[in-house]
Amino acid sequence: MGAVRARSGALRSRLAVLLALLATLACTAIAHAEDGYDLWLRYPPLDARQAPVLRAHAAELVAPASTPTQRALRDELLRGLGGLLGGAPALADAPRRDGALVVGTPASSPVVAGLGLDLADLGEEGYLIRSVRIGGHRATVVAANDDIGALYGAFHFLRLAQTGAPLDALDLREAPRLALRVLNHWDNLDRYVERGYAGQSIWDWHRLPDWRDPRYTDYARANASIGINGTVLNNVNANAQVLTPMYLEKVAALADVMRPYGIRVYLSARFSAPIEIGGLATADPLDPAVQRWWKDKADEIYRTIPDFGGFLVKANSEGQPGPQDYGRSHADGANLLADALAPHGGVVMWRAFVYSEEEPDDRHKQAYNEFVPHDGAFRDNVMVQVKNGAIDFQPREPFHPLFGAMPRTPLMMEFQITKEYLGFSTHLAYLGALYEEVLDADTHVQGAGSTVARVLDGSLHGHALTGMAGVANIGSDRNWSGSHFDQANWYAYGRLAWDPGARARDIAADWVRMTFSTAPAFVAPVVDMMMASHQAVVDYMTPLGLHHLMGRGHHYGPAPWVEGGPRADWTSVYYHRATAEGIGFDRTATGSDAVAQYAPAVAEVFGDVTRVPEDFLLWFHHVPWDYRTQSGRPLWDELVHRYTRGVDAVRGMRATWDGLASYVDAARHAQVATFLGIQEKEAQWWRDASIAYFQTFSGRPLPEGYAAPAQTLEYYQALEFPHAPGDTR
C-alpha cells in the first residue's frame, strides 16, 4: 500500500472506498486458490467499469423471503450481488430510491402485484425482467407467476450482471421450451460412477439421510441457475435396493434439499425389482401381483416424497431385465410403471437404447425397429428417451432416426454430458457444438424445418409432455466435472434444455465470462477455441464418419483393431469394415439400409455418396481408398489429413491457452494447460495408432509432408489400461 494522504472532510468516504478495495484485494490473495468448486457462480468483484453499472441497478433489494424458494432466491442475490459489488445491497420492503431490484410474484410481493404485469403466458417456470419506474424511482423487476420462476429470473439477472451485459431498458421474457430438464446420474449405490471421470458419486448414501452435505445445496443452486428441474439419482443399470425403505429415506433427504430449487428427484427403476426386493416370482408386467407391487411402491414413495418425479428405465438392453423377458412389449413394461405413477403425477422415462440378444444386421436400426411399432401404445405419462444418435454417444453421429418417427409418443432427448467417448475429462471438447448440431438437424418428417428441437419441444407433433436428459459429468472432484472446461458442458446442456434453439456460441461466451473473465481479449479466443474443439476431437478420433473405435470396455484411447468377443457389434471392425479395397459401413440400400429409417428427403441425402455430408461419409458408405473427397484428396489422404488436422488443432488450443495466462488465476490456468498437454499427447496417439492400423488395409504411403506414426502398430495394440476410470462393472 502506498502512502495515504487525506484531510478532514473527505476522509471518511475515501477511507470507506479504500477499505473496501483493500479488503477485496486481500481476500483475493489470501482466500483459497480458485479450484473450480464455485462453477459459474463465482461472483468475483466486478471491475471499476462494470461495478458502477450494476450498483446503479442493485442499490437495494426488494424480495420476499417467506418460503424456502424465496429464501434461496434472496440468499443467492445477496451472495451474488454482494460478491460482485464487494457488499450486499440493502434490503427494503419497497423501492425508496433509484436502482432497486424487485423480485417476486404477484402473490409474494405487493410491489410486483402493483405493477400489473402481463405474466399469463409465462407458465409456472417463466419470468420477465423489465426496467420499470416504481413510485418515481428507477427499478428493475424480476417477476413470475411462481416462486421458482422468480428464482430462475434472479439467476438470469445475476448472469447479466456477471457477464457485464447492459442493465438499462431491460425487457426480457423467458419460459422454458421443454418441461422436463433432467440430469441422469449413472451413479451406483456404492458411489461408483459408470462412465464417470470426476471422482465418486456426490451422493454419500452411507451417511444419508442424517448428513446432508452442503454440496447438495450447491448442486441444486448450480442446476437451478441453468434451469435444470430434475435429477435421476441412480444409474440406469439400476440396483433394486434404491427402492427399499432404507434408501427411500435417503432419497427423501435429497429431495428435501432439492425442493426449494425446483428440482424433483427421480429414480432409475430396475424392472425386476418385484422379484429382487418384493419377493414375487415374476416381474411380468401383465401379472396383477406385479401391478399391485408397483402401485404400492409408488404409493410408498409419494408418502415421503410428494413431488417425486418418476422412474427412468433401461429395460432389455445390455443384460438389463425387461418386459421382453416375459414376451411383453416395451409399451407393456412402460405402462405398468406409468399406471402406478399416474395417480401421483409421476412420469416414466423409458429408454430407447436397446439391442436384442441376437446380433442385428446393423445395431443402428434396432431402436427404430423395436419402438416405432409401439407408437401410440404408451400411456400419456410415458416418454421415450432417445440418445442423440443411433449408436452410442460417439464424437459425432447423425441424429437418431427415431426423432420424428413416433409422432404419437413424446420423445425425450438423451445427451451424454460425461465424455465416455471423447477423451474423458482431460480432453477439452465443448459439447455445446455437438448438442446444437443435433438439435438443429432437420428430420424433414413434416417438410423442411422439422428439426429435432421441434420434435423435442412438442411443437411438431403437439405434445405438452416434453423433455431432455443429460447424462451427468458430475462427481466428487472438487471442480465437480473433472476439469474446468467440462463444467461448460454441464452448463450448455442446461441452457439448451431450457431453450433448444439457443446458440452454443452465445452459451459458451456467457460461461467463459462467468467462469474465467469478461475481458474481451480473453473471451473471444477462448470461445473460438471451444467452438472448434468438438471438431478437433472428431478429427483425431473418428474423422469422416468413422465411429466406435475406442478401447474395449473402458473406451479409453484408440483401438480400431478390436474384434472377437461376445458380439460383433461390440467390436471396432464391425463398424469401420476396412478392407484392402476401402472403408466404411454401407448403410444404404446396398448394405443394411439403415438410411431408410430416415424421412425420404434425409434418406436421399445420407444414402447418396455424392450428397452425404462428408462428416458422415463412412458412417453411411463403404468407400474405396482412392475415392476422391471434396478437398480433391483421395480418401486415404483425406483421412490422414483429418487425423493430423485434429492434432494440430489441439496444438493450437495449447498455444492459445498458454497466451492467456494473465487473465486466469494460476491454479486453474495450470490445470487446463496440463490437461491440454495430455490431450495433445493423446490426440497424437489416436492419430498415429489409427493411421498405423488403417494403413495395413490401404497399403498406401502417407501423403507428402505427413509424419509417420511415432511407434509401430504392435506397440499401440499392446497397450493396456485395466484401471481406466468409469468402466462398467
Add this chain to the structure above:
Amino acid sequence: MGAVRARSGALRSRLAVLLALLATLACTAIAHAEDGYDLWLRYPPLDARQAPVLRAHAAELVAPASTPTQRALRDELLRGLGGLLGGAPALADAPRRDGALVVGTPASSPVVAGLGLDLADLGEEGYLIRSVRIGGHRATVVAANDDIGALYGAFHFLRLAQTGAPLDALDLREAPRLALRVLNHWDNLDRYVERGYAGQSIWDWHRLPDWRDPRYTDYARANASIGINGTVLNNVNANAQVLTPMYLEKVAALADVMRPYGIRVYLSARFSAPIEIGGLATADPLDPAVQRWWKDKADEIYRTIPDFGGFLVKANSEGQPGPQDYGRSHADGANLLADALAPHGGVVMWRAFVYSEEEPDDRHKQAYNEFVPHDGAFRDNVMVQVKNGAIDFQPREPFHPLFGAMPRTPLMMEFQITKEYLGFSTHLAYLGALYEEVLDADTHVQGAGSTVARVLDGSLHGHALTGMAGVANIGSDRNWSGSHFDQANWYAYGRLAWDPGARARDIAADWVRMTFSTAPAFVAPVVDMMMASHQAVVDYMTPLGLHHLMGRGHHYGPAPWVEGGPRADWTSVYYHRATAEGIGFDRTATGSDAVAQYAPAVAEVFGDVTRVPEDFLLWFHHVPWDYRTQSGRPLWDELVHRYTRGVDAVRGMRATWDGLASYVDAARHAQVATFLGIQEKEAQWWRDASIAYFQTFSGRPLPEGYAAPAQTLEYYQALEFPHAPGDTR
C-alpha cells in the same frame, strides 16, 4: 465499520493497522467456509494477545532457499507466519533487529554455521530450536544437520506459534525415536480404498504422471508437519501392475512431489508379480530366474526413483500369494526381495498378519507360531510388520504377543488409522488413546519396563532399523479423513511414530488448538471428550474384551450372530463363544493357551481370571454369566451396564459439543454435531442388538433401570448393508 476519525501524523500507521484488520475480517467473511481441507495447518490470524508474542519472535525470517526442501520450508513459514500474523515477515540474509527467526543447517546458512551449535546427536532428521542472541539481537534459531531436519524444526516452531506456546527462552532438541514413519494406503489402482471411509484414493493414477494434483503437495506438507517420512502408495492386497513401467512412471511423479518433504515412496509388492507381469512360470523365491527378475525390477525402479523406499508385502494371508505356495518360509520370501533392494538401500516390510489355509485352533496364535521360528533368519534390511494386536484392529486388543518375541528381528508396528472396526468415519473415536495404551504395554520380555515402545525403537534388542506403519484414513473427501475428528488420528499417529513415548492427551491438545481454537474453555472439554471417546466405542461395541462382532465383510454395525461361511475364524460366534452357561474365549491353558505366547509375567496376569484387566476379561477367559465382576455386578449385568455406559458417553459428547458452538465455525460445528448424532444412533443400535442377542444365551432379565432394546433381535438380524463403504472386493 464505524466512523473513522484521524488527524495528520498518526494517520498513516493507524490506517495501516486498520486496513490489515479489515482485510482480515473481510477475508474471514468472504473466503470459503472452513471445510477441513487445511487440516492442522490452517494458520488463522492470532488473537490480540497472541499475535504480539509471535510477532516479537518472527519479525524477520532468515532462511535459505537454494534447495527444494529449503524452499518448501521457507514457503511454509511465510504461509504460516503470514496467516497467523496477517502478513508475512520480511526476509533477510542475517538478523538486523530483534526477533529474527533463523532457520537452516551449518551448510545452508552462514548464520547458523556461525552459532557453532552442537548438532551432533540430532542425526539427519533431528533439530533444535533455541533462543539466542546474534550480533546483539534477540533471535530464535531452528537448526539441523540436514534440510529435512530444519523443515521438521520449522513445523515445530509453527506448532508452538499456532498453539500459543511461550516463545521465550526456547531450548528444544528433537530427533525421531523411530527411523521409518510410514503411512500404508490400502488404495487400489482404480482408486477404490479398501477400508476407506473418506472417498476415493487421492492418487489419481489415470491422470498421472502429467497431472500432479496440488493436493499431493498438501499431503506431503501435512505429513512432514508431523514427521511422517514414508508412504506406501498401494494396497497390501496388491496388484502387480503397479510394478509395470507405465505405473512406475506415475509413481516417480509422486516421488518427485514428496521428495522435498522428506517422504519416500514405497510400494506393496505382489509376491506373484514375476508370473503376472514377468512372464515367468513360478514365483518361487529360491528360483534363480525369480531372483533375477526381482533384482532387475529393483534396478529399474531405482533408475527412476533413486530414493525409493522399498516393498511392503502381504504374503500367504487372506488368499494372497506367498513363499509358502512353494514350500518356502516367510524368511525365504522376504529375503528374496531384500536382496534385490539391498544394493539400493531399500527395505522390505513383511507383514506378520497371516493365517493359514486351515483353520487354526485359535487365530490369535498364528502369527507368533509362524514367525518366531524364523527369528534371526531375515536379512538386515527386512522388518516384520506386526499389527498392534493378534486378531485384527479391534476397538481394543491386548498387545500382540510377537512384540518382544523376536529379539533378532526388527519389528515394525502396524496401527490402523482408518476406523474399519470403530464405526467408520462418523464415530468420534480418538485413537491416540488406543495407540498409547499399546505402546505403553509392558511385554516384560526383559523384565518390567520392556514396553512395546521399546521393542519398536530398537532399544530393547539393539536394532537401528526401526519403524511404525499406520493404515491411512486419507481419501479424496475434502476434509481428507471423512470427518474432522478423524484428522486427529492421522495427526496422533504421526506424532507417536516420531516419539512413541509422547502422551496422547498432549497430542490431542495440540491438535485441537491448531484445528479449532486455542481458547482454554474449548480445548479442555474437547480434549477430555477425545480421550474418553475410545473407551466409549469399546463399551458400546465390544465391552469386557469381546471382539470381532461386526457385520460380516463390511464390518459395519453389530452382528454377534454371524456364523457359518467359509471359515469359523471369520465369524462372530467363534470369538464370543456365548452359551447358556457363559461367554468369552478361553485362551488360558485350559483353552487355546494363547496366553503362553506372552512372557511369563504377562501370561500369569492374562491367564488368571482374577488378575486379568477386566477390559480383557472375555478376550482370555470364558466366564459364567453370574461371574462377579469388580463392580460387584454379575457378568451379565456388567455387560449391559458397559454397553449402556458407552451410549451414555456418546450422549455426553453430543452435549459437550453442542455447548461449544461459539468456538467453532458453523460449517465444521454442524458436521461434527451431525456425525455425533449418527454415532449416538449407532451406539444405541450396537447396544440394543448386542443385548438382544446375548440375552438369548444368558436368559437373564436386564438389570433394574436399564432400557430394553428398542427392536426385536430379528429386526437387527434382518438389516443389510450391501453398499457399505470400504468392503474388500
